[in-house]
Amino acid sequence: MKKGNLHTLHGGDLDEISRIYGIDKKDILNFSGNVNPLGLPLSVKNAIINNPDAAVNYPDVSYVELRRAIGEYTGTDHEHIVVGNGSTELISLFIKITAPKKALIVSPAYSEYLNEVKLSGGSAELFPLRDEEEFRLNEERLITAVTDDTDLLVICNPNNPTGTYIDCAVIKKLLAHCKETGTYVMIDETYVEFSDREKNVSAIPLAKEFKNLFVIRGTSKFFACPGLRLGYGICSDEGLLERINKCKDPWSVNIFAEIAGRTMFADREYAKRTLELTGRERKRIYAALKEFKNIHVYESQSNFFLCRIEKEDITSTQIFEELIKDNILIRDASDFPYLGSRYLRFCILDENSNTLLLNSLKKCIE
Numbered sequence: 001m002k003k004g005n006l007h008t009l010h011g012g013d014l015d016e017i018s019r020i021y022g023i024d025k026k027d028i029l030n031f032s033g034n035v036n037p038l039g040l041p042l043s044v045k046n047a048i049i050n051n052p053d054a055a056v057n058y059p060d061v062s063y064v065e066l067r068r069a070i071g072e073y074t075g076t077d078h079e080h081i082v083v084g085n086g087s088t089e090l091i092s093l094f095i096k097i098t099a100p101k102k103a104l105i106v107s108p109a110y111s112e113y114l115n116e117v118k119l120s121g122g123s124a125e126l127f128p129l130r131d132e133e134e135f136r137l138n139e140e141r142l143i144t145a146v147t148d149d150t151d152l153l154v155i156c157n158p159n160n161p162t163g164t165y166i167d168c169a170v171i172k173k174l175l176a177h178c179k180e181t182g183t184y185v186m187i188d189e190t191y192v193e194f195s196d197r198e199k200n201v202s203a204i205p206l207a208k209e210f211k212n213l214f215v216i217r218g219t220s221k222f223f224a225c226p227g228l229r230l231g232y233g234i235c236s237d238e239g240l241l242e243r244i245n246k247c248k249d250p251w252s253v254n255i256f257a258e259i260a261g262r263t264m265f266a267d268r269e270y271a272k273r274t275l276e277l278t279g280r281e282r283k284r285i286y287a288a289l290k291e292f293k294n295i296h297v298y299e300s301q302s303n304f305f306l307c308r309i310e311k312e313d314i315t316s317t318q319i320f321e322e323l324i325k326d327n328i329l330i331r332d333a334s335d336f337p338y339l340g341s342r343y344l345r346f347c348i349l350d351e352n353s354n355t356l357l358l359n360s361l362k363k364c365i366e
């Protein structure tokens with residue numbers, strides 16, 4: 001791999017980083033993957049350990065029990081839920097099935113949306129969130145940008161990499177407008193459970209009313225299980241769900257992910273501990289960074305922060321290189337559209353690790 005691509009690998013590409021820098025994976029403090037530092041819930045570990053022989057069976061091809069568990073967790077009818085091999089499979093399937101000729105992607109955003117639109121033969125326009133607006137959505141501008149030609153609007157909420165969010169009341173206005181223009185709306189809520197305003201952010205309660213809405217959720221980040229590959233989609237257009245299910249490979253969610261899913265959503269204790277840790281550290285890190293010279297931090301409703309370096313003679317790539325010497329891995333965000341060589345992103349880990357990062361970062365920029 002060319003070194004130029006190195007800093008902008010997907011957050012989870014620990015193996016590649018480990019090979020290139022010669023650091024053992026387990027010695028890397030990974031601030032780039034956005035994964036919950038509490039690790040896999042104990043309830044899930046036990047459920048898997050106690051069922052090793054489950055592997056001799058195929059999973060339920062319709063995943064009824066798993067979808068019921070998700071239904072209970074999200075307050076949704078299980079008939080309106082589809083499960084996938086990570087949220088990635090569902091992003092891909094939904095775009096393939098709806099085959100938008102023209103998509104509008106609120107950006108900077110997770111790169112897979114654009115990749116999938118291109119792969120499905122469509123074209124995408126990027127709708128810019130602006131630095132001078134702190135990367136918060138300007139709803140009037142977006143409504144004007146969605147026209148009768150827009151087949152699909154893609155939103156990540158809260159957004160990766162900015163951490164900003166859109167209130168559910170604004171989403172409702174957007175959905176009503178998109179219904180008029182005949183536009184599907186795909187909302188990726190991979191990070192919504194980390195928000196302390198989840199109820200005001202999630203669009204799931206709107207799915208019944210708006211058949212043009214497809215909400216995608218993953219489990220990789222909040223339940224710390226990217227290796228299990230479990231995601232789900234919620235939509236009240238049963239015809240569309242049927243088309244997605246027809247296109248999907250059978251058993252794409254493996255049986256251990258199925259067992260994990262039937263356990264994790266009921267683990268309220270784990271969710272509570274996660275929110276306590278994330279909420280507390282989000283406040284502490286934000287306050288600390290506000291006091292730093294030469295850096296601007298954006299408010300976040302997620303488990304990560306985007307920052308802009310304000311020192312002329314240092315780039316995010318140089319900071320990446322400096323921090324990796326201390327085995328600290330952050331995301332050089334310079335390759336995201338509308339960002340550039342001064343932006344970096346890092347997630348919230350445990351208190352000690354976060355302090356280490358803050359200290360190392362301070363050394364680099366002050």
Ligand SMILES: Cc1ncc(COP(=O)(O)O)c(C=O)c1O
Nearest residue numbers: 086087088110160190218220231
């Ligand atoms: C916004 C967003 N959506 C989806 C994904 C992919 O997640 P999954 O592991 O559920 O496929 C990521 C991974 O980084 C992400 O940041």
